[in-house]
């Protein structure tokens with residue numbers, strides 16, 4: 001048994017067949033990869049595990065995140081990158097077809113909406129919108145809030161890329177997140193949004209599909225208990241919480257708490273090497 005781990009936790013670690021990694025605060029922080037990320041991802045892949053990078057980003061599309069990850073030294077295929085922004089746009093199409101959308105967000109959100117067949121409605125034509133999609137919007141203003149709130153109050157479908165209250169921008173620092181903007185629109189418009197990103201179930205369903213294994217053989221690795229860990233637990237995944245400064249016992253939804261990816265790597269290797277059952281899986285996979 002890996003040192004410090006219970007038998008059941010060590011066994012589940014050893015039998016993992018896929019890992020979904022959050023990006024911000026887990027794989028990277030600001031402009032740099034976090035220690036151990038490259039080695040862990042490489043070792044998981046070499047051992048036959050599938051990997052997915054699962055971001056709640058409402059600012060960037062998956063292609064941009066994939067490019068940034070490659071620049072930092074981790075190359076991922078399109079199917080290995082999952083961004084809430086792309087999922088939200090796809091969900092609008094799946095539910096409503098191609099529609100006229102009032103987009104509260106970045107230019108990337110507009111681009112992905114157009115590429116998916118939707119039409120962008122200018123604020124002045126907000127009453128014509130069939131859907132409102134909200135991401136982080138650096139140009140959010142009282143006028144934009146008015147336009148979006150009136151649209152949803154008049155019956156436009158209301159989607160939020162995620163409901164994160166904050167967006168981390170450095171150690172101890174944050175900007176207001178997509179969820180903060182969505183809540184303002186919800187209060188003024190009197191309508192609750194449909195959240196798409198973590199911790200919502202559809203996000204994890206797609207992540208598990210891409211990992212190609214049963215949920216209990218998949219891990220969700222992340223630094224947010226509210227989005228990564230609670231959502232992963234609800235989806236039946238093994239949950240690994242990155243908690244750099246552990247204080248007190250972890251919440252009940254956490255299966256394993258580590259301080260960083262280097263500690264996770266060491267525990268995973270130890271659990272795998274000491275488990276005869278995982279060796280059998282490796283042979284028959």
Ligand SMILES: [Mg+2]
Nearest residue numbers: 022024025223
């Ligand atoms: Mg994070």
